[in-house]
Amino acid sequence: MEFRDLKQQYRVLREDMDRAILDAVASGAYIMGPQVRELENQLAEYVGVKHCLTCANGTDALTLALKAWGIGPEDAVFVPDFTFFSSAEVVSLEGATPVFVDVHEETFNMDAEDLDRAIKQVLAEGRLQPRAIVAVDLFGLPADYKAIRAVADKYGLLILEDGAQGFGGSVIPSEAKESRACSFGDISTTSFFPAKPVGCYGDGGAVFTDNDEWASLIESYRVHGKGQFKYDNVRIGLNSRLDTVQAAVLQVKLKAFADYELDAVNAAAERYTSLLGDVVATPVIPDGYRSSWAQYTIRLKDRTQRDGLQAHLKSLGIPSMVYYPKPMHLQTAFADFSTRPSGLGRNDKEVDCLGRNDSVSLSFRAKSRNLDHCPVATSLCDRVLSLPMHPYLTEEQIQTVCNAIIDYLR
Numbered sequence: 001m002e003f004r005d006l007k008q009q010y011r012v013l014r015e016d017m018d019r020a021i022l023d024a025v026a027s028g029a030y031i032m033g034p035q036v037r038e039l040e041n042q043l044a045e046y047v048g049v050k051h052c053l054t055c056a057n058g059t060d061a062l063t064l065a066l067k068a069w070g071i072g073p074e075d076a077v078f079v080p081d082f083t084f085f086s087s088a089e090v091v092s093l094e095g096a097t098p099v100f101v102d103v104h105e106e107t108f109n110m111d112a113e114d115l116d117r118a119i120k121q122v123l124a125e126g127r128l129q130p131r132a133i134v135a136v137d138l139f140g141l142p143a144d145y146k147a148i149r150a151v152a153d154k155y156g157l158l159i160l161e162d163g164a165q166g167f168g169g170s171v172i173p174s175e176a177k178e179s180r181a182c183s184f185g186d187i188s189t190t191s192f193f194p195a196k197p198v199g200c201y202g203d204g205g206a207v208f209t210d211n212d213e214w215a216s217l218i219e220s221y222r223v224h225g226k227g228q229f230k231y232d233n234v235r236i237g238l239n240s241r242l243d244t245v246q247a248a249v250l251q252v253k254l255k256a257f258a259d260y261e262l263d264a265v266n267a268a269a270e271r272y273t274s275l276l277g278d279v280v281a282t283p284v285i286p287d288g289y290r291s292s293w294a295q296y297t298i299r300l301k302d303r304t305q306r307d308g309l310q311a312h313l314k315s316l317g318i319p320s321m322v323y324y325p326k327p328m329h330l331q332t333a334f335a336d337f338s339t340r341p342s343g344l345g346r347n348d349k350e351v352d353c354l355g356r357n358d359s360v361s362l363s364f365r366a367k368s369r370n371l372d373h374c375p376v377a378t379s380l381c382d383r384v385l386s387l388p389m390h391p392y393l394t395e396e397q398i399q400t401v402c403n404a405i406i407d408y409l410r
């Protein structure tokens with residue numbers, strides 16, 4: 001059994017996929033070929049935003065957004081403590097400080113009440129300027145944007161939606177029409193890493209926004225800070241484009257995703273939940289929300305039970321993964337450069353740990369709110385287990401996984 005069966009997906013899409021890839025190769029337009037712009041238009045339409053700009057990966061997409069906003073040293077950016085490293089790494093890379101916020105036990109997403117507390121704490125301390133919130137749509141479920149937006153507005157902060165896992169998820173508020181993931185942030189991003197809800201055959205990413213000014217800045221930043229033309233460079237940027245071949249792959253994948261894959265993962269999740277609901281804590285999807293099921297993640301009693309179950313599944317040839325084994329605030333990369341609010345951090349001198357020049361060392365001097373906090377995120381890291389999940393899971397496979405879990409837990 002595969003955790004995410006991309007080979008099976010390729011077998012199903014093969015005819016269209018081979019044609020799309022070979023057309024791109026035969027065309028000779030390997031960088032910024034017409035498929036890139038076509039895909040951007042399709043993605044913008046699917047998500048329901050004005051601008052989509054593709055780039056080299058989901059991490060660069062976040063970086064491009066922070067650059068467009070001019071986030072840098074002295075800025076605090078609030079990030080959930082339970083996420084993939086990138087969500088916070090990009091903040092430190094810009095020289096700003098990620099401040100970690102706890103998550104909800106049931107949705108795994110940012111807790112707006114703890115966000116409010118964290119912002120107050122940073123303001124009281126007075127060292128950093130709160131600027132933005134990275135809201136992550138973890139495991140495919142959109143974060144609670146109603147609550148997060150209320151806090152953002154209260155303090156005048158920008159929302160960067162990290163939709164790397166959320167693409168395809170949606171919210172249908174009772175009073176309005178469906179809104180899709182990657183439309184909830186002031187800027188939103190996604191990743192096309194192969195295992196994400198929509199993945200290419202390599203690395204890829206995209207940035208979404210309704211704001212014309214930020215879109216044109218991002219267009220510049222992604223190609224070496226270009227100005228009027230390619231060899232007119234007006235700012236320091238990146239080389240972060242999506243390859244034409246990957247855009248061609250994604251056009252085929254996006255169609256399959258919209259036509260039936262998103263429905264298929266939702267059907268698989270429902271099946272899991274109906275078989276497992278009585279024996280283990282299954283994922284909670286709040287009313288009006290729809291997940292794109294980047295992961296189907298159950299919660300166990302404690303670490304012993306989780307690790308035992310994972311070993312049992314492994315012995316039966318059933319793959320499972322721990323997303324994530326460590327909360328952000330305990331990651332070594334942040335701890336080494338952290339300063340506690342009391343000023344007693346391990347590294348509160350301005351040390352150039354990499355022996356590089358000042359501007360680089362600045363980037364790595366990012367500090368984190370390294371308190372004994374975020375108890376929910378910390379506890380989840382001991383108890384979560386993600387099960388095989390993809391659009392091509394069969395009923396038989398789902399039953400095999402569930403029977404193995406039920407056997408172990410009874």
Ligand SMILES: *Cc1c(COP(=O)(O)O)cnc(C)c1O
Nearest residue numbers: 057058059084086087164191193
């Ligand atoms: C995968 C992921 C990213 C980074 O995407 P890449 O394309 O791998 O750079 C960022 N944030 C989250 C939450 C992710 O899951």
